[in-house]
Amino acid sequence: MGYQRLCLTHHDTDVAGFDFAAVLRRGDVVLLSGRLGAGKTTFVQGVARALGVAERVTSPTFTMVRPHAAHNDLGIVTVHHADVYRVTTLGEILDLDLGELVEEHGVALIEWGELAASIFGREVLTVLFGVDDDDQRSLVVDGDIDDARARALEAWAS
Numbered sequence: 292m293g294y295q296r297l298c299l300t301h302h303d304t305d306v307a308g309f310d311f312a313a314v315l316r317r318g319d320v321v322l323l324s325g326r327l328g329a330g331k332t333t334f335v336q337g338v339a340r341a342l343g344v345a346e347r348v349t350s351p352t353f354t355m356v357r358p359h360a361a362h363n364d365l366g367i368v369t370v371h372h373a374d375v376y377r378v379t380t381l382g383e384i385l386d387l388d389l390g391e392l393v394e395e396h397g398v399a400l401i402e403w404g405e406l407a408a409s410i411f412g413r414e415v416l417t418v419l420f421g422v423d424d425d426d427q428r429s430l431v432v433d434g435d436i437d438d439a440r441a442r443a444l445e446a447w448a449s
């Protein structure tokens with residue numbers, strides 16, 4: 292089923308990301324899917340702000356994955372922001388070693404994450420960005436959701 296939240300504006304999507312930080316724990320991998328311009332980077336910017344990332348978060352296009360230092364009460368010290376749109380082989384994604392990157396003290400948010408889904412031998416969270424019209428987006432969260440996380444997601448969903 293998933294947890295859904297409507298975002299009527301760019302700002303709403305940023306705030307949806309900000310609020311989503313309350314769902315996150317150290318070690319989480321979040322796969323973000325949705326067409327070009329669906330709002331994935333906007334969402335990550337909100338998450339990063341909530342987790343105390345000071346630097347500007349932009350698309351990690353050429354590096355594919357960019358680590359941001361974070362300062363928060365959750366013990367998440369690094370937010371890894373990846374965009375695997377341009378990868379042509381699964382091997383390239385494997386080389387990024389995203390699962391390893393988040394061990395212990397990080398989280399990873401991966402744009403075009405559905406391209407990487409098959410390589411995670413672990414549970415992940417997914418956020419699907421539906422484009423309803425020019426400005427409206429429907430976000431749906433699914434994945435590895437235990438009771439505590441379900442409560443946090445119920446609060447997150449609108």
Ligand SMILES: Nc1ncnc2c1ncn2[C@@H]1O[C@H](COP(=O)(O)OP(=O)(O)OP(=O)(O)O)[C@@H](O)[C@H]1O
Pocket residue numbers: 298299300301302303304305325326327328329330331332333334350402425426427428
């Ligand atoms: N409700 C909305 N939420 C997010 N972005 C919106 C919304 N309405 C309009 N926009 C516009 O859509 C674009 C979203 O850009 P963003 O970079 O976040 O998308 P993206 O999914 O990361 O794209 P890409 O796949 O190219 O990385 C921005 O230009 C933004 O102004």
Ligand SMILES: [Mg+2]
Pocket residue numbers: 331332333350374402
């Ligand atoms: Mg993007």
